[in-house]
Amino acid sequence: MLLRSFVFVLALCSSVDLFAQSLKPFMEPDEQQQHWVDSVFKKMKRKERIGQMFFLRAHTNLGKAYEDSVARLIKTNKVGGLVFFQGGPGRQANLTKAYQSISEVPLLVAMDAEWGLGMRLDSTISYPYQMTLGAIQDNSLIYAMGREIARDFKRLGMHLNFAPVSDINNNPRNPVINYRSFGDNKYNVALKAAAYMKGLQDEGILVSIKHFPGHGDTDVDSHGDLPKLNFTRERLDSLELYPFRDLIAKGASGVMIAHMNIPALDSTVNLPSTLSRPIVTGLLKEDLGFKGLAISDAMEMKGVTKYFPNGEADVRAVIAGNDVIELSENTERAIGLVREAIKAKRLEKSQVIESVKKILAAKYWAKVYQEADADSSAIVNFLNRPEALALNQKLADASVTVLKGDSLLKIITPSENTAIVSVGVTDLTVFQREVAASFPNSNNYILSKIASQVDVDRVKKELKNYKQIILAIHDYRKRPSSSLDYNNTLKRFISDVVSLNPMVCLFANPYTISGLPAVERASTLIVNYQNNDEMQRAVAKVVTGKMPASGRLPVTVSPTLKTGDGIQYFPIPPAVSGQVE
Structure with missing residues (x-):
């Protein structure tokens, strides 16, 4: 420490x-x-x-x-x-x-x-x-x-x-x-x-x-x-x-x-x-x-x-x-x-x-x-x-923080069948579109923050057919508070999906992690602090191996995730993709 x-x-x-x-x-x-x-x-x-x-x-x-x-x-x-x-x-x-x-x-x-x-x-x-x-x-x-x-x-x-x-x-x-x-x-x-x-x-x-x-x-x-x-x-x-x-x-x-x-x-x-x-x-x-x-x-x-x-x-x-x-x-x-x-x-x-x-x-x-x-x-x-728009994207890129799972990031395979799930949203996200462009065998799923049990059960059943799952958690509020306003059904869904060993990407206030214990237990956790197009593009670049990640957690959110945490992640070049360093 x-x-x-x-x-x-x-x-x-x-x-x-x-x-x-x-x-x-x-x-x-x-x-x-x-x-x-x-x-x-x-x-x-x-x-x-x-x-x-x-x-x-x-x-x-x-x-x-x-x-x-x-x-x-x-x-x-x-x-x-x-x-x-x-x-x-x-x-x-x-x-x-x-x-x-x-x-x-x-x-x-x-x-x-x-x-x-x-x-x-x-x-x-x-x-x-x-x-x-x-x-x-x-x-x-x-x-x-x-x-x-x-x-x-x-x-x-x-x-x-x-x-x-x-x-x-x-x-x-x-x-x-x-x-x-x-x-x-x-x-x-x-x-x-x-x-x-x-x-x-x-x-x-x-x-x-x-x-x-x-x-x-x-x-x-x-x-x-x-x-x-x-x-x-x-x-x-x-x-x-x-x-x-x-x-x-x-x-x-x-x-x-x-x-x-x-x-x-x-x-x-x-x-x-x-x-x-x-x-x-x-x-x-x-x-x-x-x-x-x-x-x-x-x-x-x-x-x-x-x-x-x-x-x-x-x-x-x-x-x-x-x-x-x-x-x-x-x-x-x-x-x-x-x-x-x-x-x-x-x-x-x-x-x-x-x-x-x-x-x-x-x-x-x-x-x-x-x-x-x-x-x-x-x-x-x-x-x-x-030049101002470009700088805005650079700032988003530089803030991406890999908190857990750099080894799993390095073996994710674009050709594998992949589910890209965005929760807390009502439409297909920029993140999903950007990742799907590099993952030809992928399908997208969306669940709103008030998703019904029927919708959740349908998605959970289908996720069992995928070898790779990318779970994106979004907060679309203008003022991103320290806890997500998801219903309990969606929170239980997140916990259930984490047991399937997904890559979890958070587009929300970092303090929200403390209210989602399952997210903290995830093998792979990437954070980019807020939800907008620039942030979603930035994380997509990291997930698809197009960009390294160098961000560090600016606040302590739990006893195991503290200020300064973050993995200096460098993607494997395409020629050796799929190998573990």
């Missing part, structure tokens, strides 16, 4: 140094930047300066009335930025230009795009979830992904990505981070988050590493309630804070503060970390020396409004030291309350001035004053450019 952990950490530390060259961060202003910041700041009234700290929600799929309401808020409250959510890329590009045209100070435009624009927009690429990326051994691929996502951002006139997630997911029951994390090894999380971050920043896009000081070991979703972290300061320092400390030292331009109650850092009852001055100013800015943008998590979330309603949360977030207040429930009310807090001496005016100048400095660095390409008709083609 110690040897395996040592080898895993050694592999992480031997990655190519991606930080040999970096753009100068906005926190180190040159004379031109300082001049722009000062000239813009001097022209703004006091209320307009406060408005710079607030970022509004924006959509292009909610109709013109909603779009017009955002425009009115931009005009009346002089807000500093926008956060775009669902919609389409062409519509967003056009709407962004319209919003910029009515804003006296250029808006900083952001998006929560952890796996690229596809997280929010139609007709765009979805790169792998961070849990999938956590299996990859070549971090330069993740750096390249960051650069491609940054190019997409610039094409749409955006400047800030609320990514990467830097939480260590060491709680399999975590309902909100989970597959969004690079895993449960702090070194792996830090290295991969750094590669992603640098890819974005090297292309001129600001980041917001999240969710400070670490949301990975919670079993409550802060969208719905306030999580509580009852850990010691020593534990937080050694684990949760490790990636944030590392990324701040490497020049992170932004940090997003989570809504969590952490008594070891602030003993105030029911106080979210977002509203805690000891956490935002004391720990983040003073202890860790962070000079970039401190950004609140969405202020409309129940984790912060439950105990501080009616705009009080907004005021306390500013007092705590947040520079950017994201998605207030009522921006106009919040700006008024911040003004009142200054008059009542609850908040120092100098603190607001510092935050506003910092926001303006970030705007200058991100070139908000430059207009995006005016030709919106070519946007979809650009966002689906061949």
